[in-house]
Amino acid sequence: MTTRFDALTRPKSGDDHRVSSKHRSIGFVLAFVGLMLAAVTLIANIAAANSDTDTGTTAAWSFGLTVLGFGTLKLAIGLVLVGILVRLWFRVTAVKEACANLKPDAGAPEPRGTIQTEFGECTETAEAPGPLPIHRMARTMWFPMLAMGYMLVVVGFVLSLVWSGKVEDGTQQAAQAWTQGVQFLGEGMLLAGISFLLGSILAALREGGGTLQQSLGLAVRTLKMPKTAKLFVGFMVAGLMVSMVQFVLYIAAASITNPQSFAAWSAWLGPFREFGLGLLLAGIVLALVTIGNVLAFQFSRVREIITTGK
Amino acid sequence: MATNTEFNYEVTDDSPGYNRPQTMGNRLWAPMFAMAIMAFPVALVLSWVRASTIADAAGPVDIEDAARLGHLVAAFGFIGFLGVFAAISFAIARILGRFRKGGGEIQESVGGDVHTLRMPVTAKVFMLFMMMGMMTIGVSVVLHFVAAAGVGTWELESVARWGEVLEGFRRFGVAMYLFGIAFGLGTITQVLRFQTIRVGQLAR
Numbered sequence: 296m297t298t299r300f301d302a303l304t305r306p307k308s309g310d311d312h313r314v315s316s317k318h319r320s321i322g323f324v325l326a327f328v329g330l331m332l333a334a335v336t337l338i339a340n341i342a343a344a345n346s347d348t349d350t351g352t353t354a355a356w357s358f359g360l361t362v363l364g365f366g367t368l369k370l371a372i373g374l375v376l377v378g379i380l381v382r383l384w385f386r387v388t389a390v391k392e393a394c395a396n397l398k399p400d401a402g403a404p405e406p407r408g409t410i411q412t413e414f415g416e417c418t419e420t421a422e423a424p425g426p427l428p429i430h431r432m433a434r435t436m437w438f439p440m441l442a443m444g445y446m447l448v449v450v451g452f453v454l455s456l457v458w459s460g461k462v463e464d465g466t467q468q469a470a471q472a473w474t475q476g477v478q479f480l481g482e483g484m485l486l487a488g489i490s491f492l493l494g495s496i497l498a499a500l501r502e503g504g505g506t507l508q509q510s511l512g513l514a515v516r517t518l519k520m521p522k523t524a525k526l527f528v529g530f531m532v533a534g535l536m537v538s539m540v541q542f543v544l545y546i547a548a549a550s551i552t553n554p555q556s557f558a559a560w561s562a563w564l565g566p567f568r569e570f571g572l573g574l575l576l577a578g579i580v581l582a583l584v585t586i587g588n589v590l591a592f593q594f595s596r597v598r599e600i601i602t603t604g605k
Numbered sequence: 606m607a608t609n610t611e612f613n614y615e616v617t618d619d620s621p622g623y624n625r626p627q628t629m630g631n632r633l634w635a636p637m638f639a640m641a642i643m644a645f646p647v648a649l650v651l652s653w654v655r656a657s658t659i660a661d662a663a664g665p666v667d668i669e670d671a672a673r674l675g676h677l678v679a680a681f682g683f684i685g686f687l688g689v690f691a692a693i694s695f696a697i698a699r700i701l702g703r704f705r706k707g708g709g710e711i712q713e714s715v716g717g718d719v720h721t722l723r724m725p726v727t728a729k730v731f732m733l734f735m736m737m738g739m740m741t742i743g744v745s746v747v748l749h750f751v752a753a754a755g756v757g758t759w760e761l762e763s764v765a766r767w768g769e770v771l772e773g774f775r776r777f778g779v780a781m782y783l784f785g786i787a788f789g790l791g792t793i794t795q796v797l798r799f800q801t802i803r804v805g806q807l808a809r
Binding site for chain 1: 634638641642645646648649651652653655656657659660662671675678682685686689690692693696697699700702703704706707708710711714715766769770772773774776777779780781783784786787788790791793794795797798800801802804805807808809
């Protein structure tokens, strides 16, 4: 399974690195579709607020449609990230060839174990280190998370239409709870899928950097997992857990018949599910920051190889 | 020596370093992240207070309190989203900066010309939508505070309508941010393609 999903993030034999990324083009089109769905709900909300007859019907379906728009945008971001992964492997091949030609011959130095660099602590080994457990997990989980997340968002949109149809007779509470719970579980899974793709990018940088140095017969320097990466994993796990808990709580809220109690539950469940998404997004920030730091380390290392041959 | 006629790039003797948006990205991702981390819990705590007010509501004063708190919860929650999406955007700009600076320095160390991709259209779309998203959510947040302050003097129906319209704007602001982020990441793909081609030329 891992291999099958991992193959989607690597160039196929015969692919040309000079050709523009299809993932990127399709991602941009999907992102535009998502933006338009959100624009429709903005117009609908303004119209509903100025209408004397609308009693919440628009708010119901526009909620579902907005989250569907957000889901489509997140799917687009996921697709663009797959495109980045494919490009990273092209880059590894190109840098390997370039370094082999440009590196001065300085012999093979002895690995020194753990050393300190300006980018943080790193290990120096004779061979490229294997992937960390979190990297293997990221490579396995990104696809199921994106697929299940988007399906839940679509199911939630259908539920929002049911909710909308029940507003007139005042029996919408269960449909409302199911819509919100299902859609935000989907949103959480989509963000987790994006997080796993960012984890896969970090894995590709680690593996690519290691094999590059090993192929040149050099001591393999690999940055140890930085604090930002550890925090990224922590935020992601916490965010995903909150997304699951909010789903369970919405199912519980669906059985509440007293309107006042239901309103009280809804009042805090909304911000609670947003708190979960906030945690996942905070993790994504830290993953991106980690990628930036690893890139700076790798550029510095390639420069060192080209100038000193060590 | 042309890198690829399809790319618009500049040729210099040394690495151009970070451009202004990338410098901003380096400096601002952390404060924006901190703002988000503080705002989300505030919104959550206020929502618990509001839930308790609704559960115990017995008169018009409680209904006004719930309406006021509703606007405050939305305002703080979306200060959080504004901060976290801004932090993501700045972190992407920071990555683009790493490619620009690092790619330039490697070419410089090899000797000869340094080829650097000029800012692509996708990067401009990224910045434009990030700014529009930020402004849309920012203005909505300010108006939520205005509506919260208006509870008691405005009609409750007006307060509710403000909430409905602002919700639409907030959501659209988030969509604009996400659209911009997709284009920011798409720019990284483009930079990777340019640099891969350039590295191949350096080897020859």
